[in-house]
Amino acid sequence: MGYDVVIVGGGLGGLTAGAKLAKEGKKVFLIEQHNKPGGYATTFKRNGYTVEAGLHEMDGLDEDDIKPKIFKDLKVFDNVEFIRVPEFYRFVNERVDIVVPDNAEKAIATFIKKFPEDEQGIRKFFKVIVDLRREIWKLPREKWKVFLALPIFPLVFRNLVSYRNETVGKFLDSIVKSDDLKLVLIGNLGYYHNDPYTMSMLYYAAGQGSYYSGGGWYIKGGSQKLSDYLSRVITDNGGEVILNHLATKILTENNRAIGVEYTKKVPENSEGLKVFARNIIANAAIPNVANHLLSPKASRRLRSQIENWEIACSILTVYLGFKKPVKELGNKHYSTFAFHPSVQKQSDILKNSKADFRTRPFCFVDYSQIDSGLAPEGKSLSVIATYDYISDWENLSQQEYRAKKEEVAQIFIARLDDLIPGIKKEVEYYEVSTSKTMRRYTLNPEGTAYGYAEIPRQAGMRRIRQKSPIKNLHFASAWTFLGGGFTGVIASGYFCAEDILRE
Template identity: 50%
Template sequence: MTYYQFDTIIIGAGLGGLVAGATLTKKGHRVLLLEQHYVAGGCATTFKRKDYIMEVGLHEMDGLYEKDIKKDIFEYLEIDKNINLIKVPEVFRLKSEKLDFTLPHGKKASYDKLVSYFPNEAKNIQRFLTFMDNILTELPQFPLEKWKQTITLPIMPLKFPNIVRAARKSLGAWLDYYFKDEDLKLLLQANLLYYHDDPYSMSMIYFAAAQTSYINGGGYFIKGGSQKLSDYLVSIINNNGGQVVLGKTVKEVIIEEGKAKGVLYHDKYQNSSKNRVYAENIISNAAIPVLEKMLPNKEALKINQKVGHLKPSCSLLSIYIGFKGDIKQYGSVNYSTFFSHKEVETLKDVHKNYQGDWTKRNFVFVDYSQIDAGLAPKGKSFGVICCADYIQDWESLSSDAYKAKKEEVASIFIQRLDQKFPGIKNEIEHYEVATSKTIRSYINSPNGTPYGYAQIKGQSGRNRTPLKSPIPNLYFAGSWSFPGGGFTGAIISGYLCATQIQDQPNVVSKDQNEPSLDTENKVTLIEKKLIAEDTVELSFTKPVSFQYNAGQYLILDLLTPKYTNLDISHRPLSIVSHPSEDNIRLAMRYSDSSFKKSIKEMDLNTVCKIYGPIGSFSTQNATKGISFIVAGIGITPILPLLKELEDQHYSNPVYLFYSNKNEVSTAYHHELQEVQLENFHYVPVFTETEERISAITLFSHLQQWDNFQYYIVGNSSFNKGMKEMLLSNPSINNEDILVDDFG
């Protein structure tokens, strides 16, 4: 007899997995959720850059409309009581050559505004809006199980007339059916990219449900970012007897007697042995094509026969922008503005445009400063430029070419934004670009799509991947299954998946004290000391299983940060200690950020979590002299690398050019003066009294530049400047330059 440690194991902590886990634990199930990333949430996450919380995926979530099942889910999980949902001012604004239209919230208000612009289409506007509303009305009663759909098929036209009717044509075909005015058609689907990239293959059912909810119920943003929702769902699971374990990769779904019985998983970052854990039910929140690879051939084939022919959706390119001022002064007065290029004259031009030239591709600008979003300090703003993206645009590029193309595309869109709001680009303090390749890297989604299978005819509604897989005890939740992608789709999918299994009796007693599987990443603070002005070194216990190489970094996650305003709980930090040391040492500059303030007041014996190691910044392939060019706290990975070279008795010359304001702000200044490495030359540069590091600085010491390999560590502007300086010398090859992006 199989010993079940949990009632349900969930693979993946996207919104579908988190909602399924939260729902089941509230029903008394013992849940284990395993997530490969060190952050839960999938696309419902945030990250920190400078003063800004950068929202990864949420522009707005369709409204908590009385006909929307999500309203009941939010009430059941008490999301409405624990998450601050802020209503955005309008559905959207569309700005094109021919039309500047802001669509308001509310059934009557939207109808009246549409009719005022398109009076000749008044009757059909009413018919179309009513048609969409009726579709949403029928959806909650629509049977989920395939067998129920089959036996209901004869009476479906009577019981679900609008759903059956909608399924006959695409969104584009229905717009052509109802309207003659091309500007009106383009307007009504202006935010199509929230769901898909082609109106003539877009499911009318999925579009109608979401769009009606936006129009009639309003759009909402989560104050502080979507990570707040993800973290709250994690807390429900953990506080109700479940476990959410991050940084763990599921390699295999265990199949016994033809049924899914458990999983094999291991630490994503460590070469640790696989752990075997069993449960009565397995829910996959992973992309279904990824899940296939976790299954034995026989079961993988069963899945593939069901989904192998399905097409994934498009991806998105996002440019996250922190503005140093209030951008309303430049004419940004709407929350989300969709800009349509002049060449998009008819509905048939939309899909071609989404795949077209970057200088013409339609895009949306979301200005979160129009509401109290909690993403930027007072007086500053945060916004996102977003457009359609496709993995084939990036797949074949080298690392350098990929970075260059991202910069090129960002420059194009920022310039286009500045043409719409003259002067706005001068307010940009920081920006970051995420492509389909970025999304694939973080959430392990084929083609980098956040939407799963495309919402097209044959893949939507009753044809969507069901919540139950063809393998007993294995279920699907999330964007790749019913009802589909987006925040709302994933949330509903997770909840409905949980309802498929929640009536089964618990196989694990709630009193059974299953030990935590989340202990190997925990570390304890054992020493904290100042090593320079406003610079601290932290020493933590080192887990027995934690192995790393000199020059790598890790993620430090504060479990109970004292301060949280405008910040996240984790940071990537280079490891100061050498792998041979018994403890883990990290160092950082203090600042006014909540994370750094929490560190400053953190007591000894405080427990944190680490994930890693990550990155590869190594002198292992050094064959020439070595020149480290370092600024500030970028010195952290250099210390263990010097120790490594010392242990190797490296005989080629090693230079360290180390830039700081002055001696008192120079971390490890005295330790560097005592490095016991043959032919080591320490060159501190104090910019308060000396020139900054320049070609003259290097040449005065190195003489023959081509006899060295160069290792640059500092902030992004320092790294970029130093690399450009080196490459301006024709005797230095690009392959002899290594830059640590996390310095």
């Protein structure tokens, strides 16, 4: 049977693309190697808890955000409940303890009160990131690449040119005196990248400006609700979603993608299956597509396009189930970012992100602050997240790997107990997910959770586009335009579907 579109991968990018195409009458066939759709947007069950695999909060949902348009089109708001997070985040180090509002004007007032000597820099910071974010979504997508090449840029989009090569670290150094204020302003840098001095201002502003304009949101019951709904849109409109199957080859003919070869994951080495379509969407890591899924000739074309692109770091997560709601233990905030005393200034962050787990910065997310629907009555679920690298876990035996995970879990539970005294004794479940875990479940190289690193030369408008050098092969994932995060992959999938429909 022929299809209009075959999608390799059921992460949010593939699901969004598939849902849009199916809704518009295209016959969609989606292949996912995991036993559930969603990629990082999934949950799993443990000891009565619904454990959120990846989502801490989703940015925006205001009038300047792209997601409401997409969600209204796909009727997401009618089928998935979003809960507003109470504030942006709390930042803590040995000198500063401050709660950051998720509204630009309130945040400005909060920062000026704490750092009055930097009032001018504070106002400049918020004006630039909010204006940049607005310009990014105001400029038509098909004109971004053209506009950036122009020597004279329309005045209404002047920030896009001014900051296209800028990094967050350099920008902050140019406007802010206080090192602690700089650290607070990038307290949640881990949402995007691991180094302010290589973090793209455009990508940072798109995300950070969205939180300050539209706040943060969580999906009640977990991100799996969104993934399952988008999967249903595909099947309810005549498409197919095949789980536990692995794509092994993208079939090409005369530099044109024509189909996909795939197999059941269990039993291994089962007979190969083939499906053909007018268009193929790879909701998969682009390096994997280039290195494993294409013929040698097609692979060379794609590899030449991604040569020297840097892969981002990953995330280590400690999932925690508590005997009672954490908010009853004295914690008052949804997200807390804690920096070790060894981080005195921006230039310390990258080194610290690769240091011993006893000193790496971490984020604590307390889902009990909202009606998350994740824990049994009278209990609560939380997570601790920090930077991670596949090099932390390679070359370990299975026994050594398990022992190191246990050691890391105890390190972070102890650090959390320092932050919230007495919380350690309330833990009844914990589990550690590493970059190696990420690689196993998503197949992403190096277990990255972000795709390509968000550095100026490969972020934002310079990002690889949805269309590949192989005809009829498209991309929809964190590895392509716009980049990682829920907003990035949802927009990537939707834009990819629009491109196919337009053609």
